[in-house]
Structure formats: structure tokens, C-alpha cells
Amino acid sequence: MTETVLAVLNQPSRDAAPHDPAADAFTFAGPLEEHIQVQDLGIIRGDGVFETITVVDGHPQAVEPHLARFERSARMLDLPVPDVDAWRRAVEAVCAELDPVREAFVKTVLTRGVEGAERPTGWVYAAPSGDSTAARTEGISVVTLDRGYRHDVERTSPWLLQGAKTLSYAVNMAALREAARRGADDAVFVSTDGYVLEGTRANLVLSVGGRLVTPRTDIGILAGTTQADVFRFAAEAGIETAYELITLDDFHAADAAWLVSSVRQAAPIRAVNGNAREIDAELTTRINEFLLAREV
Amino acid sequence: MTETVLAVLNQPSRDAAPHDPAADAFTFAGPLEEHIQVQDLGIIRGDGVFETITVVDGHPQAVEPHLARFERSARMLDLPVPDVDAWRRAVEAVCAELDPVREAFVKTVLTRGVEGAERPTGWVYAAPSGDSTAARTEGISVVTLDRGYRHDVERTSPWLLQGAKTLSYAVNMAALREAARRGADDAVFVSTDGYVLEGTRANLVLSVGGRLVTPRTDIGILAGTTQADVFRFAAEAGIETAYELITLDDFHAADAAWLVSSVRQAAPIRAVNGNAREIDAELTTRINEFLLAREV
Numbered sequence: 001m002t003e004t005v006l007a008v009l010n011q012p013s014r015d016a017a018p019h020d021p022a023a024d025a026f027t028f029a030g031p032l033e034e035h036i037q038v039q040d041l042g043i044i045r046g047d048g049v050f051e052t053i054t055v056v057d058g059h060p061q062a063v064e065p066h067l068a069r070f071e072r073s074a075r076m077l078d079l080p081v082p083d084v085d086a087w088r089r090a091v092e093a094v095c096a097e098l099d100p101v102r103e104a105f106v107k108t109v110l111t112r113g114v115e116g117a118e119r120p121t122g123w124v125y126a127a128p129s130g131d132s133t134a135a136r137t138e139g140i141s142v143v144t145l146d147r148g149y150r151h152d153v154e155r156t157s158p159w160l161l162q163g164a165k166t167l168s169y170a171v172n173m174a175a176l177r178e179a180a181r182r183g184a185d186d187a188v189f190v191s192t193d194g195y196v197l198e199g200t201r202a203n204l205v206l207s208v209g210g211r212l213v214t215p216r217t218d219i220g221i222l223a224g225t226t227q228a229d230v231f232r233f234a235a236e237a238g239i240e241t242a243y244e245l246i247t248l249d250d251f252h253a254a255d256a257a258w259l260v261s262s263v264r265q266a267a268p269i270r271a272v273n274g275n276a277r278e279i280d281a282e283l284t285t286r287i288n289e290f291l292l293a294r295e296v
Numbered sequence: 297m298t299e300t301v302l303a304v305l306n307q308p309s310r311d312a313a314p315h316d317p318a319a320d321a322f323t324f325a326g327p328l329e330e331h332i333q334v335q336d337l338g339i340i341r342g343d344g345v346f347e348t349i350t351v352v353d354g355h356p357q358a359v360e361p362h363l364a365r366f367e368r369s370a371r372m373l374d375l376p377v378p379d380v381d382a383w384r385r386a387v388e389a390v391c392a393e394l395d396p397v398r399e400a401f402v403k404t405v406l407t408r409g410v411e412g413a414e415r416p417t418g419w420v421y422a423a424p425s426g427d428s429t430a431a432r433t434e435g436i437s438v439v440t441l442d443r444g445y446r447h448d449v450e451r452t453s454p455w456l457l458q459g460a461k462t463l464s465y466a467v468n469m470a471a472l473r474e475a476a477r478r479g480a481d482d483a484v485f486v487s488t489d490g491y492v493l494e495g496t497r498a499n500l501v502l503s504v505g506g507r508l509v510t511p512r513t514d515i516g517i518l519a520g521t522t523q524a525d526v527f528r529f530a531a532e533a534g535i536e537t538a539y540e541l542i543t544l545d546d547f548h549a550a551d552a553a554w555l556v557s558s559v560r561q562a563a564p565i566r567a568v569n570g571n572a573r574e575i576d577a578e579l580t581t582r583i584n585e586f587l588l589a590r591e592v
Binding site for chain 2: 006031032033034035036037038039040041042043044045046047048050077078107109111123125145146147148149150153156157158159160161162166167168169170171172173174175177178192
């Protein structure tokens with residue numbers, strides 16, 4: 001067992017010829033060695049998709065929803081469709097090799113491959129997660145940032161790839177730096193027509209009059225795997241849930257708010273644009289206990 | 297000499313410690329070997345910048361404008377500032393190693409490096425260019441595609457990184473696929489408020505009443521190195537030039553239009569959204585002869 005683990009997919013997609021059904025799905029490789037060529041379109045064009053899966057006590061969570069979104073993102077980019085069975089086996093194998101730690105993460109990455117080679121590149125990487133205790137208990141401060149798009153571009157302009165989880169995340173990382181410049185921990189994107197969208201790497205969930213509400217997923221945002229499980233928690237707890245168009249005013253008026261994502265799970269928002277807001281510590285604890293105990 | 301050449305920068309930036317001024321600027325490496333780790337932020341976040349430089353008869357063109365834009369892009373992403381002297385030496389060395397071909401290209405890439413390592417990754421890769429004769433003589437067909445942004449987002453929302461040449465090019469590549477789906481060779485992006493912006497990997501130049509006109513460079517587009525040299529050609533030829541806000545109507549009404557870029561140089565536009573338009577064959581030839589003969 002080792003601290004970080006890497007499995008390189010031998011055949012990331014059944015679409016990419018030649019496909020040998022008898023070949024091993026993956027090969028373990030040195031995580032700190034070099035595995036990517038400089039002409040891989042994943043690096044020179046950010047042309048690929050990824051998922052980040054939480055691993056608790058060696059057990060990967062929400063694997064099927066992550067792999068389903070991975071496949072959906074790949075289709076949105078006209079990438080060879082990932083061979084989900086091979087990826088699932090690689091995820092499980094990498095988790096089994098990881099040093100026992102309370103919380104870790106697995107990242108699955110599929111790129112279009114080396115320019116001209118017509119063969120996708122794929123790997124699964126796992127490492128221990130950083131400590132999210134402070135974010136989960138004390139909460140995080142966020143700023144709201146313009147994403148520059150209307151809320152309907154996913155439908156009008158699919159080539160903008162909104163709603164796909166691509167490797168082209170430079171804007172997300174720049175928004176995170178802008179948040180830090182403004183003294184905040186994270187950013188929440190807002191559409192040019194005034195709707196709250198999502199975090200830089202997380203979904204937004206609000207508590208409104210006893211209900212849990214999240215932005216509709218057809219407005220150019222990712223359908224969150226953790227958000228879906230927060231709603232599963234709510235169903236079990238008898239809390240009503242809804243997907244809605246949420247304005248900035250709705251966000252400010254909510255009783256409580258969280259950014260929810262793999263790895264960090266539910267981080268209560270304790271300030272927006274420098275203005276403190278209430279956090280619901282009791283509900284936050286219940287949500288995170290549910291999320292960290294997930295068996296599937 | 298070899299068909300493709302790769303030089304890996306030993307110290308891509310003087311900002312990244314430790315900086316050893318006595319070390320070699322770069323090391324030649326096998327272009328088809330693996331040089332990038334899977335946790336390089338260039339690949340998992342598209343977090344880096346690049347330039348593509350034309351090489352004609354072994355001579356790289358517009359090197360200083362390219363390196364200046366490379367540095368500008370790096371600053372826009374808060375990357376360690378590239379050590380331009382080291383990059384220039386690597387570009388020259390790579391060109392000197394390349395097999396003699398009429399036209400080649402050099403790509404410079406700077407990434408934020410492996411996550412947590414605080415050390416940027418940099419390389420210079422060179423290869424022969426594909427044949428652009430048909431695009432230069434017969435012309436190309438384009439479609440206009442919504443970029444989703446207003447023309448002023450570079451000023452209002454700098455975290456959107458418009459105007460930086462980043463590795464997060466998945467949208468550009470998706471736009472190119474959308475153009476192909478519509479039977480066209482390339483796409484021209486248009487702002488949500490109706491201004492013509494740029495191609496997926498090129499700048500737009502119009503001929504309007506005897507003048508050459510290009511979109512203003514403060515509207516979230518790249519300042520083109522080839523476009524600048526087309527204007528240098530115009531100055532020498534006594535043709536007036538201007539940077540303007542150009543509407544879709546202006547584009548349709550222009551006497552002639554080109555997408556200009558490194559590698560392909562000036563490609564006359566012979567159809568927009570399926571509607572044929574005049575090309576100025578004589579002026580196109582003069583422009584490309586000028587571009588291909590550039591000594592700097």
C-alpha cells in the first residue's frame with residue numbers, strides 16, 4: 001500500500017480501435033513518474049473530462065453517479081465514450097491499494113489523447129484528502145462573481161460546454177484566486193441575468209423556510225453528485241427539496257446556505273461578499289454525518 | 297536533426313525558487329516520450345498558457361511579439377512570469393534542430409506545474425506544419441457562433457481570462473467541431489451584444505472601402521501577432537488600417553475578410569453561414585507573400 005496510487009487505463013473507451021476485450025482494464029504506475037506526452041490534447045487544449053470521488057475508510061462514494069456524469073461530460077465533448085466497467089474496476093483497485101486513511105479522493109481523467117493519435121488517454125489517481133474539518137464546522141466565506149453567461153447558454157450555445165466537467169478549468173481557478181484576493185475562501189458564480197449558479201468546484205444548497213433548495217441543473221451548471229445525496233438525506237429526514245431558479249436576492253434571503261462537493265462535503269457559508277450570515281450548525285452536522293457514512 | 301523536437305525548460309521562470317542562473321536554460325528531450333505528471337495543473341485544470349510560432353525555412357517569426365503575449369497571458373493567470381531569455385533560447389535551439397522544411401511551427405507551453413510543487417512546467421515543441429495552401433488560395437468557410445459573453449467582460453470580469461491565451465481551450469475546440477457539423481471549416485465568435493470577436497484560433501481582418509479593419513483588442517480577444525504583421529504589410533503598402541468595434545452587419549458588408557493566424561497565415565473567407573462571399577485573391581497573395589517572407 002502507498003500514499004498515492006495511479007492506475008493508467010489500457011483501453012479508456014471501447015470506441016477507440018483497436019479494442020481488445022481480453023486486455024487488462026488498467027495498469028498500476030508510479031504516481032510521481034511522467035505519463036503524459038506534451039502533445040496530449042488534455043494539456044495543450046484542456047480537452048478532456050474528469051470526476052473527483054470521495055473515499056471514506058477506503059470506500060469510494062457515489063461511484064455510479066460520478067461515472068454516469070463522467071460519461072455524460074465525455075458525450076458533450078464528443079470524446080470516445082468511457083468504458084464504465086473498466087473505469088469502475090480501476091477506481092476500486094486504486095482504493096484497495098491506498099494506505100488506510102479516514103478520507104481520500106480518487107480523480108478519474110479522460111483526455112482526447114495525443115494529437116493525431118486517435119486514442120484517448122485515461123487514468124485514475126488517488127491520494128489522501130486535506131483536512132476539511134474547519135470548512136465543515138466553522139464554515140466558509142464566499143464572494144459572488146459574474147460568470148459572464150446568461151443562465152440559458154447550455155441550451156442556446158452547447159459549444160460553450162456549460163454543464164460538462166471539463167479539464168478547461170482555468171476560469172474556475174482564476175475565480176478562486178479572485179475570491180482569495182477579496183479575502184474569501186471560495187466564489188459563487190452568478191449569471192448575467194441574475195441567477196445564482198454554482199461554486200467554482202461545488203454546488204449551492206439553500207435552506208429556505210424549512211425546505212432545501214438548489215439551482216435547477218439545466219442552467220449551465222453541473223448536476224452535483226453530493227447535492228443529490230444531500231437531497232437523499234433530506235428525503236430520509238422528511239425535509240422537502242426543490243430545484244429552482246434562484247436569484248441573488250433569494251440567496252441573500254435564505255435561512256442557511258452550503259457549498260456541497262466531493263472531498264469537502266457540506267461547507268456552511270458564513271459570509272457572502274463580506275456580510276456575515278447565519279449558519280445552521282445542527283443541520284450541517286447531520287448532513288455531513290450522512291454524507292460521510294454513505295455506503296453507495 | 298529530427299522531424300519533431302522538444303526542449304524542456306529547466307527554469308521556466310526566474311520567480312520560481314530555487315533559481316540557479318548558472319543552469320542551462322533547457323534540455324532536449326524525446327518528443328514522443330512522457331514528460332508530464334498526471335497531477336500537473338496544466339492537464340487537470342487547463343491551468344497554463346501557450347503560444348504557437350510559425351517557422352519558415354527554419355526561421356521563427358514574430359518571436360518577440362509572441363513571447364510578449366506569452367508573458368502577458370502568464371500575468372493574467374498569476375503564473376510565475378516566464379524567463380523570456382530562456383524561452384527565446386529554447387525556441388531558437390529547437391528551430392536549429394528541426395529537419396529542414398518550408399513551414400513548421402513551435403509551441404511554447406507554461407503550466408502552473410504539479411499540484412502542490414510550486415514549480416511551473418515549461419517546454420518548447422516543434423514539428424512540421426500541415427499544408428495550408430488550399431486555405432490560403434481557395435479560402436475557408438466559416439460559421440458565426442455565440443461566445444456567450446458581452447464584448448466588455450475583459451474589463452468587468454477579469455477572472456473570465458478573456459484575452460489570455462490559456463490551455464483551457466475546450467470551448468474553442470468544441471466550436472470548431474460545431475463548425476464542422478455545420479459543414480464549415482472554422483468559426484467566428486460573436487459577443488452576446490452583437491460584436492464580431494475572433495476565430496477559434498485566429499483573428500479576423502476585414503477589407504472595408506480600401507482599408508483593413510480588425511476588431512478592437514480590448515473586447516476579450518487575443519491581440520494577434522499575425523494580425524499585427526498584416527497591418528505592418530498594410531503600412532508598407534500604403535493601405536489604411538483601423539481597430540474598431542465591428543458588428544455582424546459590418547462583417548457581412550465587408551469587401552473581403554480573412555482569418556489570420558500563425559501556421560495558416562491569411563485564409564480568405566469564402567462563405568459565412570453558408571452564404572458565399574467574394575475573396576480578394578490578389579490582396580490575399582500579397583499578404584501571404586509578406587507574411588511568409590518575415591525576417592522578424
